[in-house]
Amino acid sequence: MKLDLFSERTSMLQRVLGNMIVSSVGWLGALPRRTRQFVVAAIDGVLCSIAVWMAFSLRLGEFYRVETNILLVTAAALVLWYPIASWRGVYRSIIRFSGARAMFGLGMAVVIYTTPMTVLFLANGFAGIPRTIALIQPIIFLALMAISRLTIRFVLIDIVNGHYADTARRVVAIYGAGSAGQQLALSLRHEPQVRLAAFIDDDVRLAGQQLDGVTVHPSTKLDSLLDSNDIDEVLLALPSASRARRKAIIQALQKHPVAVRSLPSVGNLIDGKVSVSDLRDVSIDDLLGRDPVRPNELLIGKTVTGKHVMVTGAGGSIGSELCRQILRSRPAELILLERSEYALYAIGVELEALAESLDVSVPIMPVLGDVGDRDAVRRIFEKCQPETVFHAAAYKHVPLVESNPVAGLRNNIFGTLNACLAAEECGVRNFVLISTDKAVRPTNVMGASKRVCELILQARAQLHGLKRDRTIFTMVRFGNVLGSSGSVVPRFQRQIREGGPVTLTHRDVTRYFMTIPEAAQLVIQAGAMAKGGEVFVLDMGEPVRILDLARSMIHLSGMTVRDELNPEGDIEICEIGLRPGEKLYEELLIGDNPEPTVHERIRRANEVMISWGSLQTTLDSMSLLLSCGDSAGATLLLQELVPEYQSAAEGEPLRVSEKAS
Numbered sequence: 001m002k003l004d005l006f007s008e009r010t011s012m013l014q015r016v017l018g019n020m021i022v023s024s025v026g027w028l029g030a031l032p033r034r035t036r037q038f039v040v041a042a043i044d045g046v047l048c049s050i051a052v053w054m055a056f057s058l059r060l061g062e063f064y065r066v067e068t069n070i071l072l073v074t075a076a077a078l079v080l081w082y083p084i085a086s087w088r089g090v091y092r093s094i095i096r097f098s099g100a101r102a103m104f105g106l107g108m109a110v111v112i113y114t115t116p117m118t119v120l121f122l123a124n125g126f127a128g129i130p131r132t133i134a135l136i137q138p139i140i141f142l143a144l145m146a147i148s149r150l151t152i153r154f155v156l157i158d159i160v161n162g163h164y165a166d167t168a169r170r171v172v173a174i175y176g177a178g179s180a181g182q183q184l185a186l187s188l189r190h191e192p193q194v195r196l197a198a199f200i201d202d203d204v205r206l207a208g209q210q211l212d213g214v215t216v217h218p219s220t221k222l223d224s225l226l227d228s229n230d231i232d233e234v235l236l237a238l239p240s241a242s243r244a245r246r247k248a249i250i251q252a253l254q255k256h257p258v259a260v261r262s263l264p265s266v267g268n269l270i271d272g273k274v275s276v277s278d279l280r281d282v283s284i285d286d287l288l289g290r291d292p293v294r295p296n297e298l299l300i301g302k303t304v305t306g307k308h309v310m311v312t313g314a315g316g317s318i319g320s321e322l323c324r325q326i327l328r329s330r331p332a333e334l335i336l337l338e339r340s341e342y343a344l345y346a347i348g349v350e351l352e353a354l355a356e357s358l359d360v361s362v363p364i365m366p367v368l369g370d371v372g373d374r375d376a377v378r379r380i381f382e383k384c385q386p387e388t389v390f391h392a393a394a395y396k397h398v399p400l401v402e403s404n405p406v407a408g409l410r411n412n413i414f415g416t417l418n419a420c421l422a423a424e425e426c427g428v429r430n431f432v433l434i435s436t437d438k439a440v441r442p443t444n445v446m447g448a449s450k451r452v453c454e455l456i457l458q459a460r461a462q463l464h465g466l467k468r469d470r471t472i473f474t475m476v477r478f479g480n481v482l483g484s485s486g487s488v489v490p491r492f493q494r495q496i497r498e499g500g501p502v503t504l505t506h507r508d509v510t511r512y513f514m515t516i517p518e519a520a521q522l523v524i525q526a527g528a529m530a531k532g533g534e535v536f537v538l539d540m541g542e543p544v545r546i547l548d549l550a551r552s553m554i555h556l557s558g559m560t561v562r563d564e565l566n567p568e569g570d571i572e573i574c575e576i577g578l579r580p581g582e583k584l585y586e587e588l589l590i591g592d593n594p595e596p597t598v599h600e601r602i603r604r605a606n607e608v609m610i611s612w613g614s615l616q617t618t619l620d621s622m623s624l625l626l627s628c629g630d631s632a633g634a635t636l637l638l639q640e641l642v643p644e645y646q647s648a649a650e651g652e653p654l655r656v657s658e659k660a661s
Contacts, residue, residue, distance in 0.1 A: 037091040041082070044145060049074045051141035052133075057071050058140075059130045069128045076120060077137065078302030084113045088335040098529055103146060110145075114138040168542070171230055175249060176237035177201040177216045180263055184237045185212060219249075224254040236262035254555040295521045296546055296599060301329050302528035303388045303430045310335040312371055312419060313393030315343025317481060318434055320350075321520040322390050327351055329524075335361045335384045337393070338369045367584040371415035374422075390523065391419050392434040394450065401446040402580045405631040409638065412449035414623065415455055424460070424471050432527035433457050435477040435535075437512060439443035441644045444580070448638050448645040454535060455641065458620075461533030474530030476523045478538035488546060492553050500562075500571035502550045505578045510543040533609075537594060539601040546571070563648050610641070 002628040050075045057063050085091060088109040114135070121134040167451065170193060174181045188196050198625075199216040202206075207218040217225050225231075234253055238246065246262070253260050253364055303309075304326050306612070311326070313319040314336035327334055334351070338344035348366040355362055365384065369376050371393045394412045395401050401408035423431045435454055438447030457473040464470040480488075488511075495502045519538065526536040552559050554571045562569030594603040625633040637647050 009617045014368070033057070033325070041091055043148060044081070044085070045078055047144040047148060048077050048141055051137050051144055052077060054140050055133050055137040056130075057366050059136060060133055066076060069126075072126070073121070073129060073133060073137070077117065077141075080116050080120075081113055081141075085109055087645065088112065097422070102149070102244070105545075106145060106149075107142060110138050110638060112144040115311045157481045167290075170232045171197050172233045172235055173198040173200055173225070173229075173231050174235050174237050175200045175219075176241075177203070177206050177211060178237070180239050181237035182211060184235060184263065185214065195443075197231055200225065200234075217658050222252055222633070226253075226258060231258055233259040235262065236260065250552075250556065254552055257555075257560050266338050292474060299525035299528040299599065300325075300521065303432075304329040304331050304524060306330070306332050307387040308333045308335065308385060310337060310381075310389045312337045312367075312389065312391045312415075313337045315340050315347045316392055316396075317516060318523075319390075319392035320347045322392060322523065323347060323351055324354060325517070325520045325524060326390075327354055327360060327362055328358065330360055331362060333365060333384075335386055336364065336366045336368055336495065337371070337380065339393070340367070341368060344481065345366055345436075371419050372411050374418040377418045378422045378425065381419075381426040381428070382551070385426060386423075386428055388430040388432075388527070389423055389428050390432045390434065390527070391416060391604050392421075394453075396436070396446060398438070398444050398446050399579045401449070405445045405635060406626050406629055408445050409449050409634055412446070413452050413456070413619070414626075416453040417619065419475065420456060420460055424464075427469065428471050428529065429456070430527055431471050431473050432523065432530070433473070433475040435475045437477060437479040439477065441646075442642060443646055445635070448642045450643045451645070452638065455610050457617060458533050458535070458609040459615045460465055460609045462609065464532075466532070470532070472530050472532045474527055474534050474536065476526045476536045476538065478514060478519055478522070481514055481516045481519050488549070488622050489553075492550055496554060496557050496559070496571060502571055502575045503552065503574050504550055505576060506549045506584060507575055508584050509546045509578075511546060512543050514538065522599070522602060525599055526597075527604070529597055529599070534596070535605040535607055537605050539603065615641070 043130035043320045052070055056070055056073075090106060090109050117134040117138060121129060122131045147154060172188070172194055174196065178201075180200060181201075185196055188194050195333065196214055199206075199211055199214055200219055200222060201216055202219045204218050204220070206216045209216045226234075236246065237251065238249070241249075245644070250260060304377050309326050309331045311319050311322050311334070315324055315338040321339070323334060336344060336347060336351075338347070344366050348364060351364050354360075355398075367380055367384065369380050371377055371391075380658055394413055395404075395408045401412075420431065433453055436447065436450050438444065439454060440447075442448040442451055451588055454475045454477075458474055460471075461473040492502055526538070529536070550573055551561055554573075559570035560566055562572040576594050594605050597604055625637065635647075639647075
């Protein structure tokens with residue numbers, strides 16, 4: 001009974017002392033920065049005086065009384081120390097972040113301080129003052145200041161953080177025990193609501209070792225570690241790892257209810273320094289597991305560097321990234337053609353800032369215009385005289401175009417036709433159309449309209465043959481890009497943040513994905529390889545099942561999927577049915593046997609085409625029908641131009657051939 005009472009009183013005393021320390025530290029932390037610097041300087045003054053007394057006592061072998069000699073040395077030491085400390089910025093550093101660099105700076109200040117002390121007392125000498133005091137006192141002074149700073153740091157970090165042990169703290173593990181992981185661990189020490197429980201590393205030689213008191217576990221025991229510890233989050237400190245390796249690690253972590261965050265690549269870390277603020281959610285491109293191929297600079301610059309380059313649809317997802325990539329290649333002029341005033345303003349401001357950061361002097365000309373207006377397009381081309389045009393302007397949102405076929409056909413088909421004809425009339429050398437995988441055996445108006453755009457370019461290229469002054473037309477076809485407007489990824493992220501449910505159209509839907517920067521780079525390189533009329537297809541890797549993507553995003557957010565097997569899960573995944581014109585599977589090729597090119601991720605498709613004479617007649621008829629608002633008649637002509645176009649009944653899943661799937 002007495003023992004229990006003693007333990008209870010001891011525990012209560014510890015809590016009271018802990019609260020007093022935390023309150024005191026909190027009070028000190030609330031003081032203005034200048035006041036805190038003054039407090040630290042005053043403490044150093046006291047330590048300097050103590051160091052003088054200890055130096056006398058050690059030199060004489062007895063506890064020396066405070067006499068005139070001590071007061072004289074103390075006064076001299078303080079007069080010398082404070083100007084040197086101010087010059088060296090000793091009191092500008094934040095003590096709770098004091099590390100090796102701060103201690104080195106403190107040591108350098110003491111070395112400089114020792115010089116005048118030596119000249120004053122060792123070289124000259126004073127009666128009753130041992131000469132060696134000039135060397136002993138600075139050593140003791142440095143030791144006392146270092147101990148005081150380590151003590152303050154210990155109180156601020158370990159004791160105060162320990163005081164929060166009873167509150168909700170996130171328990172984390174760091175995957176990667178290299179320099180990035182160690183720097184991240186040091187940064188975490190200053191986060192009172194986070195406790196580092198373990199390091200994980202692929203190097204088995206590090207297994208069992210400790211870094212700052214935290215054990216390193218081999219990645220082969222990842223499952224047992226996460227199952228036996230209440231770890232809430234895993235932080236990936238692998239900035240140099242390939243995407244393939246990161247994908248493998250992320251897939252292994254998905255089996256456990258832990259959130260995952262990651263440090264960016266080495267190139268995105270400033271000066272190689274790592275902090276908690278550098279952590280970000282695992283990006284979806286990490287899940288693709290495919291490392292981008294380094295761009296061929298000769299291909300990148302061939303149609304861009306030193307050229308007057310125009311991008312239509314410059315404010316869109318692909319158009320804006322094309323502008324960024326083109327700007328980095330230093331064109332003679334960058335012309336932005338966009339129908340949305342705000343989008344044009346936004347990309348213009350961004351590019352001006354990018355040019356300044358890159359120290360690139362490139363005239364940027366924003367042009368507000370609509371490719372659907374033939375006369376306006378011709379005037380813009382005549383005024384700007386572009387040498388290379390990347391035509392990204394199009395309506396791409398499948399359900400919206402399906403519901404508004406007249407607007408979709410007029411913008412996509414006739415906007416492309418207007419731009420092509422204007423390019424020929426004004427002597428544009430290269431014209432590159434941004435196409436889509438939905439143009440292959442289309443099941444929606446948007447995809448079929450983009451296939452007609454391809455047919456227009458093929459026909460115009462064939463019409464002019466190999467004339468020396470002809471415009472070189474080419475098309476680049478690819479699938480979905482991550483983060484584009486209307487992309488499924490940001491929608492999933494928003495739904496997860498809101499607590500669900502995550503909605504998808506069909507559990508069997510698959511899509512090709514590529515990052516926007518990689519797609520833009522490949523488009524520019526494909527355009528440089530064109531001879532006229534080619535359909536280039538980008539290698540998108542393996543298609544991704546959207547259901548698997550949704551599950552991965554939920555797991556990486558540290559939550560679980562709520563379903564029949566796990567009714568207590570966090571986020572439910574709901575099917576809402578395929579939208580009008582939507583396919584389960586997308587394809588990139590109409591024909592077979594695509595040809596390789598000089599770039600490993602760009603192929604050349606061999607596909608059927610229509611002569612310009614036949615195509616023009618149908619387009620003229622379609623234009624008349626669209627001017628009358630006859631969407632049904634225009635759709636019939638669309639099916640005539642694209643025989644493989646088959647409109648789907650609403651809600652009916654559309655599958656492609658077994659070969660394609």
